[in-house]
Amino acid sequence: MLTITDLRGTEITAEVLESVLPRAEVDVTAAVETVRPLLERVRAEGASAVLEIGEGFDGVRPALLRVAPDKLQRALDDLDPDVRAALEESIRRARLVHAAQRPADSTVELGEGAVVENHWLPVGRVGLYVPGGRAVYPSSVVMNVVPAQAAGVSSLAVTSPPQRDHHGDPHPVVLAACALLGVDEVYAAGGAQAIAMLAYGVEGCPGVDIITGPGNVYVAAAKRAVLGTVGIDAEAGPSEIAVLADDSANPAWVAADLISQSEHDPMAASVLITNSAELADQVVAEIEAQVPGATLEQQIRQALTGPQSRVLIVDDLDTGIAVANAYASEHLEIHTHDNEAVLANISNAGAVFVGPYSPVPLGDYSSGSNHVLPTSGSARFSSGLNTVSFLRLQQRIRYQETGLKELQRGIVALAHSEGLHAHGDAIDIRFD
Ligand SMILES: NC(=O)c1ccc[n+]([C@@H]2O[C@H](COP(=O)([O-])OP(=O)(O)OC[C@H]3O[C@@H](n4cnc5c(N)ncnc54)[C@H](O)[C@@H]3O)[C@@H](O)[C@H]2O)c1
Ligand SMILES: N[C@H](CO)Cc1c[nH]c[nH+]1
Numbered sequence: 001m002l003t004i005t006d007l008r009g010t011e012i013t014a015e016v017l018e019s020v021l022p023r024a025e026v027d028v029t030a031a032v033e034t035v036r037p038l039l040e041r042v043r044a045e046g047a048s049a050v051l052e053i054g055e056g057f058d059g060v061r062p063a064l065l066r067v068a069p070d071k072l073q074r075a076l077d078d079l080d081p082d083v084r085a086a087l088e089e090s091i092r093r094a095r096l097v098h099a100a101q102r103p104a105d106s107t108v109e110l111g112e113g114a115v116v117e118n119h120w121l122p123v124g125r126v127g128l129y130v131p132g133g134r135a136v137y138p139s140s141v142v143m144n145v146v147p148a149q150a151a152g153v154s155s156l157a158v159t160s161p162p163q164r165d166h167h168g169d170p171h172p173v174v175l176a177a178c179a180l181l182g183v184d185e186v187y188a189a190g191g192a193q194a195i196a197m198l199a200y201g202v203e204g205c206p207g208v209d210i211i212t213g214p215g216n217v218y219v220a221a222a223k224r225a226v227l228g229t230v231g232i233d234a235e236a237g238p239s240e241i242a243v244l245a246d247d248s249a250n251p252a253w254v255a256a257d258l259i260s261q262s263e264h265d266p267m268a269a270s271v272l273i274t275n276s277a278e279l280a281d282q283v284v285a286e287i288e289a290q291v292p293g294a295t296l297e298q299q300i301r302q303a304l305t306g307p308q309s310r311v312l313i314v315d316d317l318d319t320g321i322a323v324a325n326a327y328a329s330e331h332l333e334i335h336t337h338d339n340e341a342v343l344a345n346i347s348n349a350g351a352v353f354v355g356p357y358s359p360v361p362l363g364d365y366s367s368g369s370n371h372v373l374p375t376s377g378s379a380r381f382s383s384g385l386n387t388v389s390f391l392r393l394q395q396r397i398r399y400q401e402t403g404l405k406e407l408q409r410g411i412v413a414l415a416h417s418e419g420l421h422a423h424g425d426a427i428d429i430r431f432d
């Protein structure tokens with residue numbers, strides 16, 4: 001099901017890697033053109049367009065776009081006690097980790113009468129997208145809301161697709177998670193129309209400053225299209241797992257972890273990078289044994305047989321590390337004799353899961369880390385969702401006469417070198 005490609009003896013250039021491990025073909029650029037008319041319709045017609053477009057895609061129209069607050073409380077009251085306890089523990093751990101991410105304000109004295117302050121300010125209002133097409137994601141409520149709250153955002157709107165089995169409301173566990181987190185503004189809207197609702201605002205839902213959260217290609221495309229009107233987090237596409245392992249790894253565990261992420265999406269990528277041909281064979285055999293009978297077997301098979309999923313056998317672990325860095329996976333698991341030595345050389349991965357007892361599903365739900373992570377190689381230049389995603393740095397410049405006088409000649413010289421004499425004049429006028 002999962003194809004083995006033996007790269008031993010091959011020089012692995014970027015081109016080789018791209019040919020043996022192509023990313024899933026998710027054409028966000030093309031999808032932007034598909035969603036643009038939907039965005040324009042919502043901008044022009046407001047809430048009724050959100051409901052009508054949603055009815056077309058989701059096959060159900062909620063009575064109200066905004067979920068009534070008593071429904072949130074009812075969903076929490078009806079929540080399975082085990083799920084409630086697990087959510088509470090996930091929230092507790094996530095709050096601890098995300099509180100620790102809040103950067104401290106600082107004051108830098110650069111000389112007499114010369115001070116610059118760095119202040120971190122939360123954005124005013126955020127829109128948090130919780131996917132709900134193929135699967136529903138109460139855990140993504142936690143992953144969006146906790147960092148926003150840790151940053152001190154005062155106005156939070158959560159939106160998630162209407163569910164046919166629930167009279168057009170978002171899934172009840174999504175609603176219960178919102179209630180547990182103290183969020184009372186929840187909308188039954190998904191896809192591009194939900195992103196337009198948040199970006200432009202509609203009756204009953206004022207526009208937001210930043211939109212975050214994972215979603216399918218239409219959600220990603222809509223976020224890209226409204227960037228500028230609002231801020232967005234990194235694009236989170238189909239899930240990806242890469243496992244870097246040697247002959248110390250447990251093949252059954254590695255197989256289970258690879259399968260776990262493949263159940264998200266037929267385009268999900270599961271990749272094993274190993275210097276052990278024996279482990280490669282054992283993991284493939286384990287996959288053949290574990291997949292039959294899985295709840296989402298069809299989807300898992302599609303993802304594992306796609307060109308984006310592979311077992312790569314490499315000459316040695318150093319080559320494996322180079323491949324992992326070039327691939328820049330959303331999640332990277334390390335199962336080797338010396339995990340810390342490998343970790344020290346990993347530069348590109350959305351999140352790194354170190355050792356056999358740190359599997360990706362731990363991070364998906366309960367480790368305290370965030371599961372909204374950069375996919376499609378964007379871990380090279382962006383971070384997963386975190387507290388800083390909801391903060392802006394405001395610098396405050398406090399110079400007195402002495403501090404400015406000290407720099408007068410230099411600033412005027414620089415201004416003149418740029419041909420911007422009025423800039424220099426604005427300094428000189430204070431001392432002439
Ligand atoms: N990286 C992460 O943190 C993370 C977390 C959870 C899920 N995910 C990913 O998020 C994705 C969720 O996708 P999903 O589809 O299940 O849910 P979704 O909520 O992203 O999308 C569902 C919505 O898509 C819209 N839609 C469906 N077909 C459309 C079409 N033809 N044109 C325009 N709009 C259309 C509908 O409005 C529907 O409500 C998966 O790829 C999953 O792997 C990522
Ligand atoms: N693995 C997903 C991100 O790629 C997140 C998730 C949510 N629930 C289960 N998994």
Ligand SMILES: [Zn+2]
Nearest residue numbers: 239260261364
């Ligand atoms: Zn997952």
